[in-house]
Amino acid sequence: MTEHITPPTTKPRNPYFSSGPCAKRPGWSVSNLHQAFVGRSHRSDDGRAKLAEVIERSKKILGVPADYRLGIVPASDTGAVEMALWSLLGQRPVDILAWESFGQEWVKDVLDELKLPDVRLMKAPYGSLPDLDQVDFSHDVVFLWNGTTSGVRVPNGDWIKDDRQGLTICDATSAVFAMDVAWDKLDVVTYSWQKVLGGEAQHGVIVLSPRAVERLESYQPAWPLPKLFRLVQKGKLIEGIFKGDTINTPSMLCVEDALDGLIWAESIGGLPGLIGRSEANLSAIAKWVEQSNWAGFLAQQPETRSCTSICLQIVDSWFTSLTLEEQAKFAKKLAKILEKQQVAYDIASYRAAPPGLRIWGGATVDTADIEALLPWLDWAYSTIKAEVASVA
Template identity: 70%
Template sequence: MSHAKPGTRPANPRFSSGPCAKRPGWTLEALSGALLGRSHRAKEPKAKLAEVIERSKAILGMPAGWRLGIVPASDTGAVEMALWSMLGARGVDILAWESFSKDWATDITKQLKFADARVISAAYGKLPDLAQVDPSRDVVFVWNGTTSGVRLPNADFVKLDREGLAICDATSAAFAMELPWDRLDVVTWSWQKVLGGEAAHGMLALSPRAVARLESYKPAWPMPKIFRMTKDGKLNEGIFKGETINTPSMLCVEDALDGLRWAESVDGLKGLIARSEANLAAIANWVERTPWAAFLAEDAATRSCTSICLRIVAPWFTALDAEGQAAAAKKLAALLEKEGVGLDAAAYRDAPPGLRIWGGATVETADIEALLPWLDWAFSSVEAEFSKQAA
């Protein structure tokens, strides 16, 4: 069935899963207070870096005793710092169910080359068997699968009396989902996800147990300067007070502060979660009445409210070979882009063909709702072209 071109367009058509949409009402004027051309070690710039840390900790409800630092190379840098600095003291389990968690598995098994590493994996759309996680071992996992739209419903598989460390990549979960801090030891994220900040800076949170590991265990391999978190066997506390390892962008710092202040204005973490969940609910209501679309996440309890991944289930689409499915899905996303109603909404390159719509807190539900009729229109256009190939 063909659909007429909708009359309403999203006010903001940016649905990329990273970098993500800026907060509502953002303009370049928000960066006018940036301390450009200043040393990040000077008093005022250093105070801004420390402010990012303290506001982040407060909004997230991070427990007393945890350290939070700004580190190089976005979430990837933060995760790699943890893996290379802390792993090796005991065996490690890696949960892998989408692209980035598989990257961490590759780093641990093929770069660090740990013999005592178990990869517990699952296909896109599913979670691995969490019951296999051994509390005597370290465990590495993402909280939310950015490329699969599958999130953990809880962290009950991480025992409170665990011996190992729980290392969690929370880059598309922090500020949009509740994180059980008592079951985590290392948590990482980046500025460019839920709060829509500018790229290249990572956040690394350490529990007291993680700090104890850093101070009691020295890896057997050389440690690049950019990864070093200890000095003379003690934690380098400066990293967690705004004394960054390398030069940060004070323009990005100002943008991060703007996002954090906005987060506070919408009722903090509670408000941010509500905004993201409302976006997921809008898409879920549409999926219920749309025969050609389904969530990639098979279990409703595991559906992400940020990276919302959809697959195409129309019979003509499933009858296509893999190349045809990829081409049809690519054409669908291209039509949205051409109309200027849905930018960067294609599925991740390694994921099954479909759509990925960012629903993080900076996205207005009204824009999600305005996008959905365009999905039907684009699908009907693609169906007219590709269904003949499936016949």
């Protein structure tokens, strides 16, 4: 039995480790948004200029190719993914990859709502990836770059063919701004501000390659598209969406917050600085896991471990001998005691994932806070285990 240990004396300065909405950048204050363009039309020249600034700064930081288009769309990353699926799929067979809960949601769209007839579902359990070598790139391919609820990411874009005939549609919401996304391998990329930038929710971003634009302008789906999904008018891309004209009314307060995050990102060295901060957080946890007698990564292969949504499972033989229901209750207690101590909020594993912990390690999280958290994880595990064992 693990010995009971005394609580650590140092707490994280910032206890926000939620996987969405995520921690604000270091030094953030609502006063930073005093220049928000509120009370005015987003369609005015000044309103459009704010939106266009978000677009241009985002493209520059992320290294989006010059001939790709980036636009702000409704309903967060979910809306951006839905827009892509409903607007682009149906011309070719589809390979859809799923290894966690959000990937499963896109499976439901493709199979149950769009009811596409020629679909290959390639699944893997939490902690693993499907066999990427089996993907057929004559098909359209739908996948996540990083599984937010499993902590499993694709290692790189090398598995994606350059001479693909189909489109690659990638939900990259917990990857962009923290991982080296291979833009030349991707035709559609979606994300939201609420992840690595720590921005406010409800606004999505969609990035289109020239091949995706060609599909949009040459193919009309068999089903009707609601206004919120329409990227084409009279057979031509609505270019205004990618210059600051949004489909519906955006929150200009959220836009200002996104700008604040982008300007901070530039100040720490742009994408290399953002990636470095996230990888340092993963490295700190990895060093702790190596010494732990009870915690392990949910991701089975080191090269697939996420540096943002870092998912841990409990590997102690005492814990694994419990029933699944008992494991789930234990993991919830573990997260709750950390919240009660005000050292970590919202780090319980996703409800559909194996019982454990999920710690956000995106670029807005300081490594010093991760390092301060880790001894508390040991204390919490020891404390809850002692309580459970004494009752048993």
